[in-house]
Amino acid sequence: MSKDKKLVEAITSMNDDFAQWYTDVIKKAELVDYSSVRGCMIIKPYGYAIWENLQKALDAKFKATGHENVYMPMFIPESLLLKEKEHVEGFAPEVAWVTHGGDEKLTERLCVRPTSETLFCEHYANIVHSYRDLPKLYNQWCSVVRWEKTTRPFLRTLEFLWQEGHTAHATAEEAQEETIKMLNVYAEICENVLAIPVIKGRKTDKEKFAGAKATYTIESLMHDGKALQSGTSHNFGDGFARAFEIQYTDKNNQLQYVHQTSWGVTTRLIGAIIMVHGDDSGLVLPPAVAPTQLVIIPVSQHKEGVLEKANELLGSLSSRFRVKIDDSDKMPGWKFSEYEMKGVPLRLEVGPKDIEKNQVVLVRRDTGEKLFVSMDSLEETVGKLLADIQKALLERARDMRDKKTYTAASLEEFENVINTTPGFIKAMWCGGQECEDQIKEKTGATARCMPFEQEELSDKCVCCGKPAKTMVYWGKAY
Amino acid sequence: MSKDKKLVEAITSMNDDFAQWYTDVIKKAELVDYSSVRGCMIIKPYGYAIWENLQKALDAKFKATGHENVYMPMFIPESLLLKEKEHVEGFAPEVAWVTHGGDEKLTERLCVRPTSETLFCEHYANIVHSYRDLPKLYNQWCSVVRWEKTTRPFLRTLEFLWQEGHTAHATAEEAQEETIKMLNVYAEICENVLAIPVIKGRKTDKEKFAGAKATYTIESLMHDGKALQSGTSHNFGDGFARAFEIQYTDKNNQLQYVHQTSWGVTTRLIGAIIMVHGDDSGLVLPPAVAPTQLVIIPVSQHKEGVLEKANELLGSLSSRFRVKIDDSDKMPGWKFSEYEMKGVPLRLEVGPKDIEKNQVVLVRRDTGEKLFVSMDSLEETVGKLLADIQKALLERARDMRDKKTYTAASLEEFENVINTTPGFIKAMWCGGQECEDQIKEKTGATARCMPFEQEELSDKCVCCGKPAKTMVYWGKAY
Incomplete structure (x- = not known):
C-alpha cells in the first residue's frame, strides 16, 4: 500500500x-x-x-x-x-x-x-x-x-x-x-x-x-x-x-x-x-488528447458478476472511446485519486448495486459532477459528456484568460496591475524599441504580440506618451 | 519536356x-x-x-x-x-x-x-x-x-x-x-x-x-x-x-x-x-507500404468528359485505397515511366474509348499485365489485384531467395559457389570462431545466422572437418 x-x-x-x-x-x-x-x-x-x-x-x-x-x-x-x-x-x-x-x-x-x-x-x-x-x-x-x-x-x-x-x-x-x-x-x-x-x-x-x-x-x-x-x-x-x-x-x-x-x-x-x-487534484485533460478518455473502476470487484460486467462495458465502449479498466487490488478510493491526478476526463464506477439497477456512475474530472446513467444509453451518454467536457474546458479557459486580461493607460498603472494581478496587459505602443525595452526593465513584461484584433484603447503610447501605433498584448512569459 | x-x-x-x-x-x-x-x-x-x-x-x-x-x-x-x-x-x-x-x-x-x-x-x-x-x-x-x-x-x-x-x-x-x-x-x-x-x-x-x-x-x-x-x-x-x-x-x-x-x-x-x-524499370512497391497504391492517368484528357470521369474514379476509390491522379500536361507515356520508376503497384488508364465501353485499363507494375475492367466492378477488382500483387511479390521473392540458396560440404565448394553464384550458403559448422574467421578470410562470407529450422546436411564442419554442431546460413552481407 x-x-x-x-x-x-x-x-x-x-x-x-x-x-x-x-x-x-x-x-x-x-x-x-x-x-x-x-x-x-x-x-x-x-x-x-x-x-x-x-x-x-x-x-x-x-x-x-x-x-x-x-x-x-x-x-x-x-x-x-x-x-x-x-x-x-x-x-x-x-x-x-x-x-x-x-x-x-x-x-x-x-x-x-x-x-x-x-x-x-x-x-x-x-x-x-x-x-x-x-x-x-x-x-x-x-x-x-x-x-x-x-x-x-x-x-x-x-x-x-x-x-x-x-x-x-x-x-x-x-x-x-x-x-x-x-x-x-x-x-x-x-x-x-x-x-x-x-x-x-x-x-x-x-x-x-x-x-x-x-x-x-x-x-x-x-x-x-x-x-x-x-x-x-x-x-x-x-x-x-x-x-x-x-x-x-x-x-x-x-x-x-x-x-x-x-x-x-x-x-x-x-x-x-x-x-x-490543471487544478489542485492534478492534471485535467481535454478528451481530444487524453490517452485514456474513460477509466472503469469496478467497486466490490470480488463480488460475483462485477468484473464480468466491468469487462463487458470495456468491450462495448472501446470501439468508440479510449477506455481502460483498473481491476488491480488497490482500494477504489486510491484509484479515484490516481486517475484524477492523471486527468482522465471520465470515471465510470460499477458495483453490485449498480448492476442490480442496470446503471453505472459517471464522474466528470472537470466539475466533479456525479451522474447515474442507465447502461442502455451508456455509449451515447459518454459521447455526449466527452463533447461537453471538451467544450466546457475551452470556455472555462477563455473565462480565466479574459478575467486575467487588463488594460493600462500609463506605465504606473501597468506596473501596478502586473505586480498585483498578473495576466495579459493590453496597452498602446508607439512602435519604438526604447519603450519596449523600458517596459521590460520596469515591469518584467515583454510584448507578447500585436494582435490581429486591434482595439484603440487610447491614442498615446503607454510608455512615452507619444502617438500610439498599435495595441500590444504584454505579459510576463515562460 | x-x-x-x-x-x-x-x-x-x-x-x-x-x-x-x-x-x-x-x-x-x-x-x-x-x-x-x-x-x-x-x-x-x-x-x-x-x-x-x-x-x-x-x-x-x-x-x-x-x-x-x-x-x-x-x-x-x-x-x-x-x-x-x-x-x-x-x-x-x-x-x-x-x-x-x-x-x-x-x-x-x-x-x-x-x-x-x-x-x-x-x-x-x-x-x-x-x-x-x-x-x-x-x-x-x-x-x-x-x-x-x-x-x-x-x-x-x-x-x-x-x-x-x-x-x-x-x-x-x-x-x-x-x-x-x-x-x-x-x-x-x-x-x-x-x-x-x-x-x-x-x-x-x-x-x-x-x-x-x-x-x-x-x-x-x-x-x-x-x-x-x-x-x-x-x-x-x-x-x-x-x-x-x-x-x-x-x-x-x-x-x-x-x-x-x-x-x-x-x-x-x-x-x-x-x-x-526492384527491377530494371525501377522500384516495385508492395501495396501494403506503397504511398500510392494506384495512379490514375487520364488519356486524351483534353477530350470532353475524360477528366471528370477520372476524378470521379479518384473520388470513389480514395475511400478504400491510396490513390492519386496525374492530370499534369506531360504525355501519358512519360507518366507511365515515372510511376513505374516509383513502383506504384497499379496504373489505371482511362480515355474516351474506355468511357464509351464503361471500362478502364489496369496495368500491374509487377508483371506488366494489362486488364480491361468494367467500371461497375472496379473497386472490387482493385482490392483483389492489390492483394494478388502483395502475395505474388512475396512468392517471387521467396523463389528468388530459394534459387540463390546453396549448400557447401567443403571450403573449396564454398569458395567456388560464392564466387560464381552469390547467395546464401548453408553449411555445417563446428562452433569454433577460428573456422568462422577462416571462412570469412577465404570467402568474404560471414555467419548470417544459425537458423531455427536446422537441417543436418552432414556431421562435419565445412571448414575444419571436425564434428559439426550447427547448420549456419553464410553469405556476403550489406
Missing part, C-alpha cells in the same frame, strides 16, 4: 506555489522523469501518449493542407549555419557542437540542429529550378537542441520534440498566405483539440525569429497569469533565398528568388495543457 | 552494375537526396511516406503486444556509456561526441546516442522497485548516429531512423519469450507488409550485439545474392541489470536483478524493399 499511498499524497496547491505545483503534477501524473543528462527530459508513456495524440491531429491537418513529411540530417556543418547572418547570430550562442567522430577530430564542427532552416534552404537550392517545382510544402517531425542555462520539463529543455514546417513559394503573396494559414491551423488545433484559447498576432521586431521578415504567434495564458508562446509562423521573405541562392525560372523565363516560410510547435504545448486546465 | 525526359532515361541495368542500379533507383524514384552533411541522407517525401507506412504497421503491432512509446534524451554522458564493459567496447569507436554547448566547454563529453540501452537502464534503475513494476515494455522512435567510414543511403548511414524496444522482466524465461516474440513480430511484418521472406535464427557469438547474451536476427536476401540483416532482437540476461543495479523485490521479499531485452529495425528496411523487389 505504501506505493499507492504516495500517489494520493496531496500535491502543493497552485495558489501556494505554482512552480512547485507544476513540478508535482508532471511527476505524479507520470508525464516525465529526469535522467543524468542535464536539461533533457525522459517523456514517460503517459506524457508521450498525449504527444502522439497531438501529433496525429496536427499531422492530419498538415497533410490535408497539402504538406509532405521529410527527414533532414540532425547535424549542420558550421559553414552552413553561418550562411544567413541574422539567423546565425540568433542561434550560434545556444547550439551543441560535435567536434569528434569516434577518435577522429572533425575538420569542420557540426552543430546539432537547433532548427533546420539552413538544411532546407540548401536542399531547396538543389531541387527548385522552375516555377513548376513550386510550391514546396515540407514538414519534419524531429527533436532539436538549444543549449539553455535553466530548464524546466516541457517549457524549456535542452532537447525538445517538435515539428518544423518549411515552405518555398513563387511569390511574396503566397508566402504570406501560407504563414497565416499555418498560424490559423495552430490556433484551431489549440482551441479544438487542446481546449486552449489563443491570441493571434504578430511579434514585434525585437521578439521575432532570427532571420524572419515577420513572425506571427499564438499566445496563451497560464493559470498563474504568465503567457506562453504556443506556436509561431515565420515569413522569411526572400532573405534566406538570397543567402542560399534559391532561384527559379518563372513563366517568362526570368530568374526569381523564392519566398519562404517556417512554422513550428513543440512539446511545450503539453506544458500549456497542464498549466491551463 | 527536358525535365520529364530525365525521369525516363533508362537506369543502369541491375545485372550490369547492381550498386549503380541501386543508386539510380533511389535518386530517380525520389526517395533520398544528399546534403553537405557527410554520410547523412535527406529522406524525401516519397521515401518518408514509405517509412510512415512501415512505422504505422510496426507501431500498431507493438501496441497490440502491450508496448508503450517513450522518449529518452538523444545525448549520453560518457560516464554512463562506460558502465557496461562489452557495450562500450562495441560502440565507443563509432560515436559522435559533443564537447561544447554554445561557447562553453562541457565538463563531461556527451555522445549522440548510437543506441539507448544505457539510458533505459538508468531509468529502469530509478523506476523499478517491486515485482509489481514489471514487466516494463517500452519502445522509442528516434534517430541514432554511428560514425561510419563508408556510407550508402538506407543501408549504412551516419544517422538513421529506427525504433528501439527496451524491456525489463522479472525472470530469464520471460525475457527470452519477449526476445523471440518481437523477432516473430519483425518476421511477420517483413513477410506480410514488405513481402520480404526472412530466415529467423540466432547470431554467432562473434556477430552478436555488444553486451547481449544472445542476439536473434531476421536475414533477407537481396537480388544480387547479398544478405541483409533486417532486424535484430537481443536477450541481455541480467548483464546490464548488474552493471546498472536494476533490482526489484520479488513476492518473497528477495532482491532480484531484472532480465532485459532490446530489439530494433531501421530505415534500412527501405533498402531491402528496393533490392528485393
Whole structure:
C-alpha cells in the first residue's frame, strides 16, 4: 500500500506555489522523469501518449493542407549555419557542437540542429529550378537542441520534440498566405483539440525569429497569469533565398528568388495543457488528447458478476472511446485519486448495486459532477459528456484568460496591475524599441504580440506618451 | 519536356552494375537526396511516406503486444556509456561526441546516442522497485548516429531512423519469450507488409550485439545474392541489470536483478524493399507500404468528359485505397515511366474509348499485365489485384531467395559457389570462431545466422572437418 499511498499524497496547491505545483503534477501524473543528462527530459508513456495524440491531429491537418513529411540530417556543418547572418547570430550562442567522430577530430564542427532552416534552404537550392517545382510544402517531425542555462520539463529543455514546417513559394503573396494559414491551423488545433484559447498576432521586431521578415504567434495564458508562446509562423521573405541562392525560372523565363516560410510547435504545448486546465487534484485533460478518455473502476470487484460486467462495458465502449479498466487490488478510493491526478476526463464506477439497477456512475474530472446513467444509453451518454467536457474546458479557459486580461493607460498603472494581478496587459505602443525595452526593465513584461484584433484603447503610447501605433498584448512569459 | 525526359532515361541495368542500379533507383524514384552533411541522407517525401507506412504497421503491432512509446534524451554522458564493459567496447569507436554547448566547454563529453540501452537502464534503475513494476515494455522512435567510414543511403548511414524496444522482466524465461516474440513480430511484418521472406535464427557469438547474451536476427536476401540483416532482437540476461543495479523485490521479499531485452529495425528496411523487389524499370512497391497504391492517368484528357470521369474514379476509390491522379500536361507515356520508376503497384488508364465501353485499363507494375475492367466492378477488382500483387511479390521473392540458396560440404565448394553464384550458403559448422574467421578470410562470407529450422546436411564442419554442431546460413552481407 505504501506505493499507492504516495500517489494520493496531496500535491502543493497552485495558489501556494505554482512552480512547485507544476513540478508535482508532471511527476505524479507520470508525464516525465529526469535522467543524468542535464536539461533533457525522459517523456514517460503517459506524457508521450498525449504527444502522439497531438501529433496525429496536427499531422492530419498538415497533410490535408497539402504538406509532405521529410527527414533532414540532425547535424549542420558550421559553414552552413553561418550562411544567413541574422539567423546565425540568433542561434550560434545556444547550439551543441560535435567536434569528434569516434577518435577522429572533425575538420569542420557540426552543430546539432537547433532548427533546420539552413538544411532546407540548401536542399531547396538543389531541387527548385522552375516555377513548376513550386510550391514546396515540407514538414519534419524531429527533436532539436538549444543549449539553455535553466530548464524546466516541457517549457524549456535542452532537447525538445517538435515539428518544423518549411515552405518555398513563387511569390511574396503566397508566402504570406501560407504563414497565416499555418498560424490559423495552430490556433484551431489549440482551441479544438487542446481546449486552449489563443491570441493571434504578430511579434514585434525585437521578439521575432532570427532571420524572419515577420513572425506571427499564438499566445496563451497560464493559470498563474504568465503567457506562453504556443506556436509561431515565420515569413522569411526572400532573405534566406538570397543567402542560399534559391532561384527559379518563372513563366517568362526570368530568374526569381523564392519566398519562404517556417512554422513550428513543440512539446511545450503539453506544458500549456497542464498549466491551463490543471487544478489542485492534478492534471485535467481535454478528451481530444487524453490517452485514456474513460477509466472503469469496478467497486466490490470480488463480488460475483462485477468484473464480468466491468469487462463487458470495456468491450462495448472501446470501439468508440479510449477506455481502460483498473481491476488491480488497490482500494477504489486510491484509484479515484490516481486517475484524477492523471486527468482522465471520465470515471465510470460499477458495483453490485449498480448492476442490480442496470446503471453505472459517471464522474466528470472537470466539475466533479456525479451522474447515474442507465447502461442502455451508456455509449451515447459518454459521447455526449466527452463533447461537453471538451467544450466546457475551452470556455472555462477563455473565462480565466479574459478575467486575467487588463488594460493600462500609463506605465504606473501597468506596473501596478502586473505586480498585483498578473495576466495579459493590453496597452498602446508607439512602435519604438526604447519603450519596449523600458517596459521590460520596469515591469518584467515583454510584448507578447500585436494582435490581429486591434482595439484603440487610447491614442498615446503607454510608455512615452507619444502617438500610439498599435495595441500590444504584454505579459510576463515562460 | 527536358525535365520529364530525365525521369525516363533508362537506369543502369541491375545485372550490369547492381550498386549503380541501386543508386539510380533511389535518386530517380525520389526517395533520398544528399546534403553537405557527410554520410547523412535527406529522406524525401516519397521515401518518408514509405517509412510512415512501415512505422504505422510496426507501431500498431507493438501496441497490440502491450508496448508503450517513450522518449529518452538523444545525448549520453560518457560516464554512463562506460558502465557496461562489452557495450562500450562495441560502440565507443563509432560515436559522435559533443564537447561544447554554445561557447562553453562541457565538463563531461556527451555522445549522440548510437543506441539507448544505457539510458533505459538508468531509468529502469530509478523506476523499478517491486515485482509489481514489471514487466516494463517500452519502445522509442528516434534517430541514432554511428560514425561510419563508408556510407550508402538506407543501408549504412551516419544517422538513421529506427525504433528501439527496451524491456525489463522479472525472470530469464520471460525475457527470452519477449526476445523471440518481437523477432516473430519483425518476421511477420517483413513477410506480410514488405513481402520480404526472412530466415529467423540466432547470431554467432562473434556477430552478436555488444553486451547481449544472445542476439536473434531476421536475414533477407537481396537480388544480387547479398544478405541483409533486417532486424535484430537481443536477450541481455541480467548483464546490464548488474552493471546498472536494476533490482526489484520479488513476492518473497528477495532482491532480484531484472532480465532485459532490446530489439530494433531501421530505415534500412527501405533498402531491402528496393533490392528485393526492384527491377530494371525501377522500384516495385508492395501495396501494403506503397504511398500510392494506384495512379490514375487520364488519356486524351483534353477530350470532353475524360477528366471528370477520372476524378470521379479518384473520388470513389480514395475511400478504400491510396490513390492519386496525374492530370499534369506531360504525355501519358512519360507518366507511365515515372510511376513505374516509383513502383506504384497499379496504373489505371482511362480515355474516351474506355468511357464509351464503361471500362478502364489496369496495368500491374509487377508483371506488366494489362486488364480491361468494367467500371461497375472496379473497386472490387482493385482490392483483389492489390492483394494478388502483395502475395505474388512475396512468392517471387521467396523463389528468388530459394534459387540463390546453396549448400557447401567443403571450403573449396564454398569458395567456388560464392564466387560464381552469390547467395546464401548453408553449411555445417563446428562452433569454433577460428573456422568462422577462416571462412570469412577465404570467402568474404560471414555467419548470417544459425537458423531455427536446422537441417543436418552432414556431421562435419565445412571448414575444419571436425564434428559439426550447427547448420549456419553464410553469405556476403550489406
